[in-house]
Amino acid sequence: MRIAASPARLLPGVLLALVIGAAAGFLSDHYGGPAMLFALLIGMAFNFLSEDARFSAGITFSSRSLLRLGVALLGARVTASEIAGLGWQTGLAVVGLIALTIATGFAACRLFGRGWRFAVLTGGSVAICGASAALAIAAALPANDKLERNTLFTVIAVTTLSTVAMVAYPLLFAALDFSDREIGFLIGATIHDVAQVVGAGYLVSEETGDLATIVKLLRVSLLPVVLVVLLLALRVSGAGGRGGAPGLPGFVIGFAVLAGLNSFGLLPPLVVTVASELSRLLLVTAIAALGVKTALGAMTKVGGGHIGIVVVESLVLVAAASALVAFGLLTL
Structure with a gap:
């Protein structure tokens, strides 16, 4: 049985992250750069502490639990009208991009001589929500002697590529002369992990970060759908699966609840402000x-x-996402 880390064990790592975040905020306030980028770069300078037993639990807690709480609190700034404002085209585009990415995984695995399990694992991870999707899909796949190794690889690969994309994609999309809103869609639709989507979006602007987060949450919400399809395909093919499709992640539910309350005007302005700043x-x-x-x-x-x-x-x-925007196939 898994035992949660005690507050005393989490404290050193959480304090380290808070101090780095405070330093990033100071630099941003005094030199005008993006706090997210400063936080990322300063944090990387302390990578040697990630394996230190005194800090590792708190760092992991901060990068996962605090992130999800922060994203959930973003829901206080969103209304149903804003989500609906994305339009049916955006929803259809996100579904199409997910399907295309998974199909690309099958084609690439055939080209590189890898099996279908690896195609589903990596394609779903890239298409939906990075490491979280990799772990969820791995739980549904039939086991073999390579599944654990491939799952670990996928988590490392998508996390590393997401970190690169967090810095590179905003620069790329700006060089292609996309608007802040278009960049928000592209970041939300293409970067693998939620953390890096949030970071990259708010590196550009507040509008970009808000839109990127909403688009990313649309992708995350499709994870159970993809898992159900996978499990049905395994059952039909006779391959068999391990476990069922999980429900929506808690932070997505929290985001939706707060957005729903805000949409109906049930959140006082002070609560919205506090939630926004805490986020x-x-x-x-x-x-x-x-x-x-x-x-x-x-x-x-x-x-x-x-x-x-x-x-x-x-x-x-x-x-594919850039082509949709560049050729005017998606109205944002």
Whole structure:
């Protein structure tokens, strides 16, 4: 049985992330740069502490639990009209991009001589929500002697690529002369993990960060759907699965509840303001912790063929999403 870490054990790592976040805020306030980027870069300078037993539990808690709480609190700033304002085209585009990415995984795995399990694992991870999707999909796949190793690889690969994308994609999309709103859609539709979507979005602007988060949550909400389809396909094929499709992640539910309350005017303005400011604090702290956990050398420790598949899937996803916007096929 898993035992939760005690507050005393979490405190050093959480305090480290908070101090880095505070330093990032100071630099942002005094030099005008983005606090998220400062938090990430400063955090990476403390990567050597990620393996220190005194800090590891708190850093992991900050990069996961505080992140999810921060994203959930963002719901206080969103209304149903804003989500509906994305339009049916955006929803259809997100579904199409997910399907395309998973299909690309199958094609790339055939090209690189990998099996269908790896295609589903990496394609679903890139298409939906990175490491979280990888773990959920792995739980549904029939076991073999490579599943655990491939799951670990996928988590490392998508986390590393997401961190690169967090810095590179805003620069790329700005160079392509997309608007802040278009960049918000592209970031939300293409970066793998929630943490990096939030970080990249708010590196550009508040509007971009809000839209990127909503689009990303649309992707995350489709994880149970993809898992149900996978389990049905396994049952029909006779391959068999391990476990059922999980429900929506708690932070998505929290986001939706707060957005619903705000949509009906049930949240006082003071609550909305406090939730918004607390969300920013938690997100900067989470990004700082993510930076501490990020080792640039991790990319060199994974297999060439395996990483090639994840890179191909990521490139197809960003190219397809960019084409939708560039050719005016999506109204934002």
